[in-house]
Amino acid sequence: xxxxxxxxxxxxxITRRRRSVRxxxxxxxxxxxxxxxxxxxxxxxxxxxxxxEVIASVLHLEDNPSVxxxxxxxxxxxAASGLTVGLALGASGTIFQQLLRNPLASPDFVGISxxxxxxxVGGIVLLNLxxxxxxxxxxxxxxxxxxxxxxxxxxxxxxxYRFILIGIGVAVFFDGLIGYVITRAQLxxxxxxxxxxxxxxxxxxxxxxxALTAALIVLLPxxxxxxxxxxxxxxxxxxxxxxxxxxxxxxxxxLATGVVxxxxxxxxxxxxxxxxxxxxxxxxxxxxxxxxxxxxxAPAGAVLLLPAALAAVHLMPTPLPTGVVTGAVGAPYxxxxxxxxNRQGAGG
Amino acid sequence: xxxxxxxxxxxxxxxxxxxxxxxVTVLDGKVTAIVGANACGxxxxxxxxxxxxxxxxxxxxxDGKSLTDLSTLDVAKVLGLLPQxxxxxxxxxxxxxxxxxxxxxxxxxxxxxxxxxxxxxxxLEATGTADLVDRxxxxxxxxxxxxxxxxxxLAQDTDLLLxxxxxxxxxxxHQVELLRLLRKLNTEAGKTIVIVMHDLNLACRFCDHVIAMxxxxxxxxxxxxxVVTAELVEKVFGLACMVVPxxxxxxxxxxxx
Numbered sequence: 001x002x003x004x005x006x007x008x009x010x011x012x013x014i015t016r017r018r019r020s021v022r023x024x025x026x027x028x029x030x031x032x033x034x035x036x037x038x039x040x041x042x043x044x045x046x047x048x049x050x051x052x053e054v055i056a057s058v059l060h061l062e063d064n065p066s067v068x069x070x071x072x073x074x075x076x077x078x079a080a081s082g083l084t085v086g087l088a089l090g091a092s093g094t095i096f097q098q099l100l101r102n103p104l105a106s107p108d109f110v111g112i113s114x115x116x117x118x119x120x121v122g123g124i125v126l127l128n129l130x131x132x133x134x135x136x137x138x139x140x141x142x143x144x145x146x147x148x149x150x151x152x153x154x155x156x157x158x159x160x161y162r163f164i165l166i167g168i169g170v171a172v173f174f175d176g177l178i179g180y181v182i183t184r185a186q187l188x189x190x191x192x193x194x195x196x197x198x199x200x201x202x203x204x205x206x207x208x209x210x211a212l213t214a215a216l217i218v219l220l221p222x223x224x225x226x227x228x229x230x231x232x233x234x235x236x237x238x239x240x241x242x243x244x245x246x247x248x249x250x251x252x253x254x255l256a257t258g259v260v261x262x263x264x265x266x267x268x269x270x271x272x273x274x275x276x277x278x279x280x281x282x283x284x285x286x287x288x289x290x291x292x293x294x295x296x297x298a299p300a301g302a303v304l305l306l307p308a309a310l311a312a313v314h315l316m317p318t319p320l321p322t323g324v325v326t327g328a329v330g331a332p333y334x335x336x337x338x339x340x341x342n343r344q345g346a347g348g
Numbered sequence: 349x350x351x352x353x354x355x356x357x358x359x360x361x362x363x364x365x366x367x368x369x370x371x372v373t374v375l376d377g378k379v380t381a382i383v384g385a386n387a388c389g390x391x392x393x394x395x396x397x398x399x400x401x402x403x404x405x406x407x408x409x410x411d412g413k414s415l416t417d418l419s420t421l422d423v424a425k426v427l428g429l430l431p432q433x434x435x436x437x438x439x440x441x442x443x444x445x446x447x448x449x450x451x452x453x454x455x456x457x458x459x460x461x462x463x464x465x466x467x468x469x470x471x472l473e474a475t476g477t478a479d480l481v482d483r484x485x486x487x488x489x490x491x492x493x494x495x496x497x498x499x500x501x502l503a504q505d506t507d508l509l510l511x512x513x514x515x516x517x518x519x520x521x522h523q524v525e526l527l528r529l530l531r532k533l534n535t536e537a538g539k540t541i542v543i544v545m546h547d548l549n550l551a552c553r554f555c556d557h558v559i560a561m562x563x564x565x566x567x568x569x570x571x572x573x574x575v576v577t578a579e580l581v582e583k584v585f586g587l588a589c590m591v592v593p594x595x596x597x598x599x600x601x602x603x604x605x
Binding site: 007008009011012013015016019098101225228231232234235236238239241242243244245246284288289291 | 395398399400419420421422423424425427428429430431433434435436437438439440441443444445447448449451452454456460465466468469470472473478479481482484504
């Protein structure tokens with residue numbers, strides 16, 4: 001190696017320092033925003049509370065039975081569901097997008113949510129189930145759909161493009177079946193199924209919420225470790241292998257993490273659209289391009305979902321499912337994304 | 349003593365063998381060019397040597413051990429590869445890309461060290477890309493971009509470096525510039541370099557050793573002045589030509605007849 005020249009070393013130090021400062025500031029700001037939105041979500045409603053009342057009640061600092069009833073009994077489960085589902089969708093979406101090297105490769109589009117939807121709607125309509133059983137079915141459906149796609153896409157390894165195309169095919173197939181199953185349903189079942197399919201943070205039960213929280217506590221640190229191989233995989237399989245990555249093993253680990261996160265999120269709140277699609281790009285815009293993290297998009301997902309959930313409940317005289325609001329915000333973004341990626345020739 | 353060699357190597361995709369039963373020795377401390385017509389198996393051979401393709405027969409040996417018995421990470425510390433069409437994530441900057449070359453030297457928890465920093469800075473300096481550190485890759489010219497990829501491979505700090513057609517998409521000036529850089533890395537840092545390339549004249553000019561391939565087998569091998577003849581070019585590329593000494597360096601130069 002040639003003798004180290006000073007200017008290169010110095011510019012490099014400055015660049016790297018600037019980047020790590022920006023990353024720290026953005027991640028901290030996102031975390032603060034999530035915490036603030038989490039509290040605000042519990043302040044608003046027919047019975048208005050101050051920020052202090054909410055914090056004191058959640059942290060058991062004061063005892064005030066009427067406030068505790070509203071906060072811990074009514075609002076905390078919904079807020080916690082918005083928080084955890086947002087974190088899970090944000091992390092999962094960015095894993096898929098970076099791994100498959102395509103901003104459109106969100107779990108919403110590649111069949112995983114559809115698999116969950118088919119299983120859940122089948123449970124509601126054909127088996128007359130409700131509550132926790134539906135969540136279990138949705139979880140199983142998402143995992144099965146992901147496994148099916150992985151097997152179908154396997155050909156000496158799994159390439160991004162084939163996985164996306166097969167995922168879209170699987171999604172269309174499942175959506176067709178969902179439509180068919182709904183035509184066989186009674187009116188009340190059909191309404192229940194449609195409500196589930198739109199997705200709402202308010203429908204979470206305590207058990208589901210605990211499962212998702214536990215999964216996040218385990219999987220977010222795992223995701224931190226997996227950021228390393230992900231950064232190498234972004235450069236293409238040949239380069240990644242030349243850098244010493246066991247590409248198939250890393251990819252399987254990343255996909256499994258992403259699938260479990262999205263499957264649990266969908267089983268808790270139904271398929272809330274667009275959050276997984278937008279969280280990663282928003283975090284990247286804040287951090288600077290190609291920073292390749294999994295962690296910053298997670299709070300970005302929560303920052304998107306919490307206000308959407310709040311708006312869904314309070315904007316209209318009757319509460320809407322959360323998915324209606326995220327869909328209304330996300331659809332224009334999707335159109336913009338489709339238009340601009342094609343123009344740059346970077347659509348995959 | 350040679351660090352990288354293949355014995356009876358057979359490689360292929362799907363149900364087709366591309367190269368069969370090849371014996372290859374990569375000379376230590378030399379620059380080797382693998383040349384041949386399109387689809388003659390030269391890139392496949394390079395991929396086999398770099399552990400990107402598992403042998404169907406025979407084996408590749410690195411420091412006496414079969415590549416299949418070594419861990420991917422151990423290979424990556426000794427053997428670097430620049431693929432034909434590497435992918436840069438959208439918007440990635442030069443500093444970030446070159447730093448990713450340090451991957452095999454970093455553990456799960458041990459992150460950025462002084463050694464990583466020095467290696468990246470030296471790689472930027474050696475490739476003349478130090479003033480581009482803040483620039484996104486996609487804003488660079490083809491020649492600059494290729495030098496940045498070489499910088500990433502250099503940051504990996506391997507003794508052996510394999511490059512798959514690094515000059516293909518460059519104009520003549522940038523081709524020469526890149527080959528001069530590789531030559532310099534060989535003489536100054538003692539790196540063993542293997543380049544798959546198309547331009548025979550440049551291969552003769554800048555490489556110590558030429559391996560000429562045709563239909564998946566090696567038809568000639570040796571110093572350019574010894575092996576590059578009109579008969580060989582006719583046989584490998586099907587081109588009738590004259591071979592004359594390069595007026596500057598005296599190496600063989602191919603002139604179509």
